[in-house]
Amino acid sequence: MKKQFIKILSLCVLGAATIFVSCDKDEDDEKPEVKTEKRVYILNEGSWGANNSTLDVYYPDGENTYQSKIFASANGQGLGDTGQDLLTYGNRIYVSVWGSNYLAKLDQKGKIVEKYEFSAEEGQPRQLAAKDGFIYVSTYGSKVIKFDTAAIVAPKGSVEVGPHPEEICISGNTLYAAIAGDYTVAYDSTLAVVDLATFSLKDKIVVGLDPTNVVALGDNLYVIHYDTATWAQEILEVNTTAKNSTVFDGGVKMATDGESLYYVKSYTDYSDYPNTKTVTSFAKKDSNASPLDLTATPELSSATVYLFVIDPENGDFYVGTTDYVTNGVIYRFDKDGKFITKFETSGISPNSAAFLK
Amino acid sequence: MASALLWAVPLFAQSDSIIHRDVEAVDVEAHRQKRQAVPMQTMSAVEIQQLGVQNLADAVRRFSGTNVKDYGGVGGLKTVSVRGLGAAHTAVSYDGVVVSDCQAGHIDIGRFDIGSIETIALTIGQPDGLLQSASAFAQAAMLSISTRKPNFAKRQTDASVRLKGGSFGYFDTQVEAARKVRHSTLSGTAQFMRSDGDYRYTIPNVDTTETGRRDNSDIRSARAEINLTTADSSRFQNHLKAYGFYSERGLPGSVIFYYQQANERLADKNFFVQNDCRLRLRDNLIFRIQAKYNYSWNRYEDTNVKYANGRRVDLNTQHEGYLSMAGLWSWRPIDVSLAGDVIYNTLESNMMGNPQPRRLTIISALNVRAALQRFVATATLVARHASEKVEFGSRPDDLKRLTPALSLKWSNNRVTIRAMAKKTYRVPTFNELYYTTLGTTRLKPEEARELNVGFDFGTGKFDFSADFYANDVDNKIVAIPTLYIWKMANYGKVKIWGADVAAGTEFDIAEVRLKLTANYSYQKAIDVTDSNSKLYKSQIPYTPLHSGKAAAVATFGKYSLSATSIVSGKRYFLEYNIPENEIEPYTEFSATATRRFDIGGSQLTASLSCLNITDNQYSVIKYYPMPGRQFQLQLNFFL
Numbered sequence: 001m002k003k004q005f006i007k008i009l010s011l012c013v014l015g016a017a018t019i020f021v022s023c024d025k026d027e028d029d030e031k032p033e034v035k036t037e038k039r040v041y042i043l044n045e046g047s048w049g050a051n052n053s054t055l056d057v058y059y060p061d062g063e064n065t066y067q068s069k070i071f072a073s074a075n076g077q078g079l080g081d082t083g084q085d086l087l088t089y090g091n092r093i094y095v096s097v098w099g100s101n102y103l104a105k106l107d108q109k110g111k112i113v114e115k116y117e118f119s120a121e122e123g124q125p126r127q128l129a130a131k132d133g134f135i136y137v138s139t140y141g142s143k144v145i146k147f148d149t150a151a152i153v154a155p156k157g158s159v160e161v162g163p164h165p166e167e168i169c170i171s172g173n174t175l176y177a178a179i180a181g182d183y184t185v186a187y188d189s190t191l192a193v194v195d196l197a198t199f200s201l202k203d204k205i206v207v208g209l210d211p212t213n214v215v216a217l218g219d220n221l222y223v224i225h226y227d228t229a230t231w232a233q234e235i236l237e238v239n240t241t242a243k244n245s246t247v248f249d250g251g252v253k254m255a256t257d258g259e260s261l262y263y264v265k266s267y268t269d270y271s272d273y274p275n276t277k278t279v280t281s282f283a284k285k286d287s288n289a290s291p292l293d294l295t296a297t298p299e300l301s302s303a304t305v306y307l308f309v310i311d312p313e314n315g316d317f318y319v320g321t322t323d324y325v326t327n328g329v330i331y332r333f334d335k336d337g338k339f340i341t342k343f344e345t346s347g348i349s350p351n352s353a354a355f356l357k
Numbered sequence: 358m359a360s361a362l363l364w365a366v367p368l369f370a371q372s373d374s375i376i377h378r379d380v381e382a383v384d385v386e387a388h389r390q391k392r393q394a395v396p397m398q399t400m401s402a403v404e405i406q407q408l409g410v411q412n413l414a415d416a417v418r419r420f421s422g423t424n425v426k427d428y429g430g431v432g433g434l435k436t437v438s439v440r441g442l443g444a445a446h447t448a449v450s451y452d453g454v455v456v457s458d459c460q461a462g463h464i465d466i467g468r469f470d471i472g473s474i475e476t477i478a479l480t481i482g483q484p485d486g487l488l489q490s491a492s493a494f495a496q497a498a499m500l501s502i503s504t505r506k507p508n509f510a511k512r513q514t515d516a517s518v519r520l521k522g523g524s525f526g527y528f529d530t531q532v533e534a535a536r537k538v539r540h541s542t543l544s545g546t547a548q549f550m551r552s553d554g555d556y557r558y559t560i561p562n563v564d565t566t567e568t569g570r571r572d573n574s575d576i577r578s579a580r581a582e583i584n585l586t587t588a589d590s591s592r593f594q595n596h597l598k599a600y601g602f603y604s605e606r607g608l609p610g611s612v613i614f615y616y617q618q619a620n621e622r623l624a625d626k627n628f629f630v631q632n633d634c635r636l637r638l639r640d641n642l643i644f645r646i647q648a649k650y651n652y653s654w655n656r657y658e659d660t661n662v663k664y665a666n667g668r669r670v671d672l673n674t675q676h677e678g679y680l681s682m683a684g685l686w687s688w689r690p691i692d693v694s695l696a697g698d699v700i701y702n703t704l705e706s707n708m709m710g711n712p713q714p715r716r717l718t719i720i721s722a723l724n725v726r727a728a729l730q731r732f733v734a735t736a737t738l739v740a741r742h743a744s745e746k747v748e749f750g751s752r753p754d755d756l757k758r759l760t761p762a763l764s765l766k767w768s769n770n771r772v773t774i775r776a777m778a779k780k781t782y783r784v785p786t787f788n789e790l791y792y793t794t795l796g797t798t799r800l801k802p803e804e805a806r807e808l809n810v811g812f813d814f815g816t817g818k819f820d821f822s823a824d825f826y827a828n829d830v831d832n833k834i835v836a837i838p839t840l841y842i843w844k845m846a847n848y849g850k851v852k853i854w855g856a857d858v859a860a861g862t863e864f865d866i867a868e869v870r871l872k873l874t875a876n877y878s879y880q881k882a883i884d885v886t887d888s889n890s891k892l893y894k895s896q897i898p899y900t901p902l903h904s905g906k907a908a909a910v911a912t913f914g915k916y917s918l919s920a921t922s923i924v925s926g927k928r929y930f931l932e933y934n935i936p937e938n939e940i941e942p943y944t945e946f947s948a949t950a951t952r953r954f955d956i957g958g959s960q961l962t963a964s965l966s967c968l969n970i971t972d973n974q975y976s977v978i979k980y981y982p983m984p985g986r987q988f989q990l991q992l993n994f995f996l
Contacts, residue, residue, distance in 0.1 A: 072563045099613050101615070184669050185664075185665045274846030278839065304840050
């Protein structure tokens with residue numbers, strides 16, 4: 001008697017339940033090989049907490065121009081959460097993944113060769129720089145940590161630079177780190193100066209509140225910082241010998257081809273908030289003309305630029321945009337600023353690109 | 358007279374039982390779920406035990422049209438959103454008085470103890486009773502929780518003990534005692550709960566799976582309540598309650614692949630004292646006065662090398678003073694009620710840039726109801742005025758809004774046909790206005806409009822109801838990025854339409870009573886903010902198109918056996934409706950067996966539950982996995 005009722009009960013419940021459960025979607029098993037022609041690797045940050053960071057590859061010279069999610073194809077698992085920075089060095093790809101807290105050395109197909117997981121004391125990794133066989137990583141443990149590219153499984157040293165170091169750059173035998181500061185307490189406003197020979201903190205240069213980006217060009221450094229009162233960003237030109245800085249223009253992203261500084265300017269009009277209007281333009285230092293011709297891509301003049309990279313070989317510009325929700329779009333221009341093509345990436349917020357030949 | 362009083366009966370009748378003794382037995386008990394002008398669903402203590410319902414969120418997710426966001430585990434945040442409107446549009450009341458949190462906006466319903474609940478009721482749109490606070494009329498939906506009342510049928514003292522234990526270090530005990538002295542009842546409750554919450558999870562990751570145990574997911578909480586109820590004939594009824602709550606928990610965070618650093622801790626303290634008084638001055642005039650003082654405090658702590666000194670500590674304290682007066686006049690066939698609430702809220706916080714806001718809100722509600730034989734029409738007008746003061750910086754403009762509601766109902770013995778239209782809005786929360794860099798004081802209220810038509814059919818042995826609705830949300834408050842800075846804005850527009858269908862039947866086979874219930878919900882909730890956006894007409898995150906629940910309970914003598922299932926279709930966890938952003942559909946099965954023992958004049962019930970029988974690895978919120986299979990044993994002893 002009792003058994004019969006259990007049977008009836010479970011049948012009723014099961015019946016009602018199965019109505020809504022749809023079949024699983026089929027997996028696509030096609031995983032094309034990464035080719036050996038010239039490549040541009042593109043890192044999509046994804047959205048925080050969603051483990052949806054991806055790595056793509058673009059072939060600027062070939063026919064089959066784009067391959068999505070090569071890290072997932074090569075490793076059978078995803079990059080993880082919040083891919084932060086990407087660079088290529090000595091035929092290897094290095095990627096720092098902030099949320100998932102690791103630095104990985106990848107082969108050209110995106111397969112992990114070596115991986116280093118940061119300790120709680122070291123803090124989660126941010127930006128990368130490379131020189132003379134070493135990779136340098138800024139971490140939220142107030143450090144810049146050094147790795148030998150031959151084996152990244154253990155660090156080769158670390159130096160305290162200050163709270164929340166962001167972008168790092170190397171000029172000669174000196175590394176500079178933008179120190180943004182812990183926003184929950186107080187913003188910082190310095191550049192940390194690290195001597196690479198001794199790998200020690202040599203100096204601090206006061207620049208401006210909340211510095212996030214730094215690039216070196218000639219004898220000067222260029223730093224982007226936030227004006228925390230208005231949340232507008234501006235570019236400072238830093239003289240490293242005189243240790244002073246001057247504002248030369250507004251700007252949100254910078255890139256250099258080794259000769260000139262190119263930058264993205266974006267201004268937002270908040271007067272009718274939340275109906276904001278953002279105007280984005282591109283500029284070259286000491287030049288009045290726009291370096292990029294936006295007639296074919298008028299949407300860029302109101303876009304949020306998340307990636308701005310120059311191909312060191314041929315001077316092509318790569319401009320990546322984000323809306324933080326849908327997949328990013330990359331625009332490619334040649335060195336004279338003529339629009340070549342645009343394509344969608346496999347993830348949200350493409351933030352870095354690196355080249356290999 | 359009877360009809361006037363009938364309409365005055367609130368959704369859950371206990372606290373009205375003295376004044377409305379004459380109507381309670383006939384109307385409220387028999388038609389608690391039915392014959393309302395608005396959709397209403399309830400669950401009783403008996404059903405809670407028979408179905409093995411684990412917590413309040415688990416109860417509410419069994420109602421149709423609800424969307425419970427559950428971050429998993431005993432300590433995980435649980436909020437309820439009704440028909441796509443967002444959690445801040447649902448008011449929660451505890452023993453008749455509205456609970457608020459001006460900082461977060463939504464109420465964590467995981468905090469309320471399921472074991473002391475006598476009835477849970479969810480009404481969508483207008484509350485059906487007219488003698489309510491103005492706050493109750495100002496919301497799009499209302500979840501009413503009423504705690505168990507002592508039973509003095511046998512003696513002047515009542516007591517009960519509850520013990521619960523289960524998987525993942527879960528233990529819960531509660532003691533209740535009550536004493537009746539003439540017209541008054543004094544009762545006290547003390548409860549302690551703990552859980553390790555270290556359940557295993559499996560999450561797919563491309564061709565592999567990530568497995569692990571939830572870390573830093575433990576919780577301890579303690580609660581005490583004292584109630585003094587006084588009822589003098591049918592003219593006066595008073596309920597005084599003091600409530601204290603403390604909890605300390607870990608926040609496990611979302612599962613981040615390859616790295617789990619979960620060090621966030623949250624401690625909560627909540628104390629309130631409230632009084633709910635009803636006075637019948639004349640046969641056709643009743644007054645209700647509610648007063649409350651609420652203190653809530655929380656401490657969030659995170660340990661990470663990224664913070665100065667390696668630690669971040671946020672401290673938030675809120676105070677609330679609340680006074681509500683309502684009067685109900687009856688001149689058959691017209692009833693009129695007028696309610697006025699004055700609410701004062703403050704927030705003190707150590708977070709950077711918090712201007713220590715204070716808010717004064719005045720809400721008035723006027724209701725007119727006409728009952729003509731089988732036809733009842735109710736019109737409501739709610740006026741709200743809110744004004745804020747800050748220590749520094751800007752403050753929002755004063756708010757003055759008038760919102761109407763109308764409901765119509767026709768019913769006979771078996772059928773009720775209903776229609777309801779209501780406009781409400783929610784005031785921006787303190788976090789939305791003042792949170793460091795994210796908040797903005799330029800926010801306007803978020804508006805919600807509800808339309809519902811539906812019917813009930815009931816014979817006692819078989820019940821069926823169907824409701825069809827169309828809602829929209831305008832000036833939705835969301836965080837939007839401008840370049841690289843995220844700020845709150847009135848940006849979104851959402852259109853929602855759907856259907857909730859429920860059926861139930863109860864019959865006997867030999868000595869066994871069988872009760873079967875099932876409901877199905879269809880909900881289309883689309884983003885219509887910007888027709889040029891890729892997101893235009895996308896289904897909003899965490900909203901399944903199809904969902905349903907089914908339950909079967911068999912009772913025979915001292916035994917009862919139940920089986921339940923909850924089914925949810927696919928959802929998206931991000932705004933962009935692409936396959937990568939989908940969350941898989943899930944089905945959860947649970948079963949509970951209960952046996953009652955009569956020991957002298959006392960009673961012991963023992964329940965054994967197996968929850969998530971199939972060990973389905975699913976999540977409601979992406980990367981916040983829900984527990985797999987778990988067992989729970991519950992013993993209730995009633996003196």
